[in-house]
Amino acid sequence: MQRELEEPPGDKPPQLSSRRAAVWEAVPDALWNDWHWQMRHRLTGVADLKRVLTLTGEEEDGVAQTLQHLRMAITPYFASLLDPHNPNCPLRRQVVPTTQELVVSQADMADPLSEDHHSPVPGLVHRYPDRVLVLVTDQCAAYCRHCTRRRLVGAKQQVMGLEQMDRVVRYVAEHTEVRDVLMSGGDPLIMSDRHIEYLLARLRAIPHVEIIRLGSRVPVYLPQRITPELVAMLRRYHPLYINIHFNHPAEVTPEVKQACGRLADAGIPLGSQTVLLRGINDCPHIIKRLLQLMLMIRVRPYYLYQCDLSQGIEHFRTSVAKGIEIIENLRGHTSGLAVPQFVIDAPGGGGKVPILPQYLISMSDGKAIVRNFEGKICAYSQPEGYRSQCQENCACCQDAERCAPQGVAGLLQGNAAVLGGEQRPAEAAVPVHICPAMLHDAALQ
Numbered sequence: 001m002q003r004e005l006e007e008p009p010g011d012k013p014p015q016l017s018s019r020r021a022a023v024w025e026a027v028p029d030a031l032w033n034d035w036h037w038q039m040r041h042r043l044t045g046v047a048d049l050k051r052v053l054t055l056t057g058e059e060e061d062g063v064a065q066t067l068q069h070l071r072m073a074i075t076p077y078f079a080s081l082l083d084p085h086n087p088n089c090p091l092r093r094q095v096v097p098t099t100q101e102l103v104v105s106q107a108d109m110a111d112p113l114s115e116d117h118h119s120p121v122p123g124l125v126h127r128y129p130d131r132v133l134v135l136v137t138d139q140c141a142a143y144c145r146h147c148t149r150r151r152l153v154g155a156k157q158q159v160m161g162l163e164q165m166d167r168v169v170r171y172v173a174e175h176t177e178v179r180d181v182l183m184s185g186g187d188p189l190i191m192s193d194r195h196i197e198y199l200l201a202r203l204r205a206i207p208h209v210e211i212i213r214l215g216s217r218v219p220v221y222l223p224q225r226i227t228p229e230l231v232a233m234l235r236r237y238h239p240l241y242i243n244i245h246f247n248h249p250a251e252v253t254p255e256v257k258q259a260c261g262r263l264a265d266a267g268i269p270l271g272s273q274t275v276l277l278r279g280i281n282d283c284p285h286i287i288k289r290l291l292q293l294m295l296m297i298r299v300r301p302y303y304l305y306q307c308d309l310s311q312g313i314e315h316f317r318t319s320v321a322k323g324i325e326i327i328e329n330l331r332g333h334t335s336g337l338a339v340p341q342f343v344i345d346a347p348g349g350g351g352k353v354p355i356l357p358q359y360l361i362s363m364s365d366g367k368a369i370v371r372n373f374e375g376k377i378c379a380y381s382q383p384e385g386y387r388s389q390c391q392e393n394c395a396c397c398q399d400a401e402r403c404a405p406q407g408v409a410g411l412l413q414g415n416a417a418v419l420g421g422e423q424r425p426a427e428a429a430v431p432v433h434i435c436p437a438m439l440h441d442a443a444l445q
């Protein structure tokens with residue numbers, strides 16, 4: 001037994017840190033591992049990039065032209081992961097601009113998610129009934145070329161001021177239906193510990209705020225930021241969740257593993273959000289490997305996003321079919337824990353809409369016919385004479401006032417007969433029984 005645990009002779013020792021580009025080889029470890037040093041030495045112009053990469057003509061023009069409108073920044077740590085000679089390197093394409101970013105296609109929109117329309121207070125988006133999104137800064141450790149908020153991000157280079165934070169906190173305090181606050185941006189984790197704590201403490205003091213979430217790509221672009229001090233502070237504000245933007249298996253380095261390990265050890269549940277990107281990860285095998293690696297560093301896959309319609313990123317977009325094909329390659333084929341929800345963040349503020357392969361093939365009163373990942377078709381027998389006992393057991397259902405869900409859930413409850421177009425008031429609505437199977441079929445058309 002003992003022998004099996006030993007490393008086989010001749011094996012390389014485990015790799016503890018990623019490679020460094022030649023220009024930074026002489027930098028002492030203490031500086032290299034200091035996130036402030038990494039931020040100060042980011043690559044922000046053509047000359048910087050040329051010290052690390054051989055640029056193609058298209059990249060060189062792209063950087064020069066794009067920088068007139070948008071920001072570029074790459075941390076030395078992340079720049080060292082890029083292939084210096086291959087412009088198609090999947091990490092390089094995410095951070096080095098090209099002239100394609102200046103192409104605005106017909107479908108493109110400046111604000112595809114209509115976030116500006118759902119913003120009752122600057123920096124706060126209230127789109128869903130019980131949760132809000134707070135854009136706490138417009139800065140990031142590095143700027144993703146496929147960013148959905150590219151019109152805002154990096155534009156003013158500022159962190160939300162205290163006065164604006166106070167307005168956001170007041171809004172949340174006044175809206176007792178908000179039980180979940182999601183801090184994003186920009187990237188909240190590029191703010192100082194003190195600044196982050198100020199917001200966390202104010203939000204935590206609001207009794208109806210049940211959970212706080214952070215959305216970040218800092219663990220990928222700047223894992224040095226995840227210091228023991230930061231983590232010790234964050235863990236005082238539980239229940240706190242962090243979702244991390246990961247797109248490619250090559251992003252999972254020893255440094256990233258250590259950063260995620262620290263967060264997970266502090267009891268912070270970690271999730272991943274991945275954007276489906278043409279030529280970067282639009283392949284079932286790449287995504288499957290990425291998601292399996294996520295689980296190994298204790299990150300639970302959460303969302304796989306169809307790329308948004310933001311201006312200048314059509315060259316990154318895939319068909320919706322590619323996402324369905326990827327899910328088809330995951331469900332049943334690998335751990336269910338590794339399977340994220342594939343979503344389209346619907347244009348015009350439609351919100352996130354899940355997209356799935358069809359698993360429910362047909363239904364009758366007695367049977368639900370399903371197919372599995374192998375294509376096997378099975379019948380599930382439904383219980384005879386089923387009626388929900390919810391009305392008797394659930395306090396919420398007995399209280400019709402409180403129990404008035406919006407949308408299709410409201411239709412199911414008989415609060416209305418029609419959604420969209422001209423609506424009759426709920427009182428006048430004829431109670432209708434809508435067969436869930438019919439709804440399902442309608443969703444197919």
Ligand SMILES: *Cc1c(COP(=O)(O)O)cnc(C)c1O
Nearest residue numbers: 125126127128131132133182352
């Ligand atoms: C994504 C998003 C949320 C959070 O959505 P979940 O599905 O709960 O993760 C909240 N508000 C806005 C505006 C969002 O875009």
